[in-house]
Amino acid sequence: MLARRASPQALLDELQAAEAAGADALGHWLATCSDPALRGGLRVIQARDAAHARMAQRRLAALGATPRQEVSRQLAQLCGVLAAPDVSNRSKLAILLSRFPSEKSDPVSTLLHELDDDETRALLETIRDDDRASVRWLHDVGAMLGTGEEPALPSPTASLLRFLDAYRAAEEAGAAVIGAWGGVCALPGLRGGLDTIAEREATHAALLAARLEELGGVVLMNLRDDVLDAAHAQLASRDVPDEEKLATVLARFADDDLVARPVREVADALDDDPETREMLRVIAAGEAATFSWLRSYRRAMSEQPRGVSLRVLDGGR
DSSP: OOOSOOOHHHHHHHHHHHHHHHHHHHHHHHHHOOOHHHHHHHHHHHHHHHHHHHHHHHHHHHTTOOOOOOOOHHHHHHHHHHHOTTSOHHHHHHHHHHHOSSTTOOTTHHHHHHOSOHHHHHHHHHHHHHHHHHHHHHHHHGGGOOOSOOOOOOOOOHHHHHHHHHHHHHHHHHHHHHHHHHHHOOOHHHHHHHHHHHHHHHHHHHHHHHHHHHTTOOOOOOOOHHHHHHHHHHHSOSSSOHHHHHHHHHTTOSSHHHHHHHHHHHHHTOTTOHHHHHHHHHHHHHHHHHHHHHHHHHHHHHHSOTTSOOOOOGGGO
16 A cells, blocks of 8 residues: 555655555566466566556656655565465465455545646556456456466467467557657646556557567567558657547547457457466557556546646546
């Protein structure tokens, strides 16, 4: 739980400590986890937690602060249990979920709205979206836990390998383009969200590349240069208003679910490969969260008088 203070530096410092500790604990859990479905989702959650810690540390540095916070004794004990090789997967999952009884377990909503720092607020809101998706998946995965020994590595189809490579290439390109947009973004609140989204897509790309290679595939594909050039010309331009950029990106999908649907459809066909299946499902939730936040931000922009600090409200999602 984050400290009950509305200081951006305090919230960021506590966040970076908690996310770094969580990523380390999940890394140890992954090293001994023999359940492929659980392992697939944990890989995404662990990588995102590590990315969250890096983002919080970067934002702290931008505010002229340095990380000082250490994790609470309660969180340290939880991380110790998650890292322990002699505790069962079911026990770890039950203990973890007792801390987060639902995806809406959110002790910091009020604090975020009190922050007089649009960029930090948006960064924390979008990180919270990742954490909510993680908790939702952890609640769902318990019914899938197996009891047998580690299964053999699946024999992937050529179409799956092509999909993973194409998806990796798209996420890698997306991270670069969104990062470039963030570099020229004039709206602090939007810039904070774009930082998380760029990290989210870069994290997905790295996870997809690693899984592709584990399954015997090779990283080959890249987006066409003309497609990348057109995206950069639009989104990385200082001359194109951020409102127009938002409209362009959101026009690709009529609703948030459409962006994740193709990935979920591939995942649903992978009963013989639960690790890749659950990895893709957690990644798909992140894709939906990206568009949901951007759409919510744009809606809030249209509702706010010019010159008023923009705060994306939970109720608008």
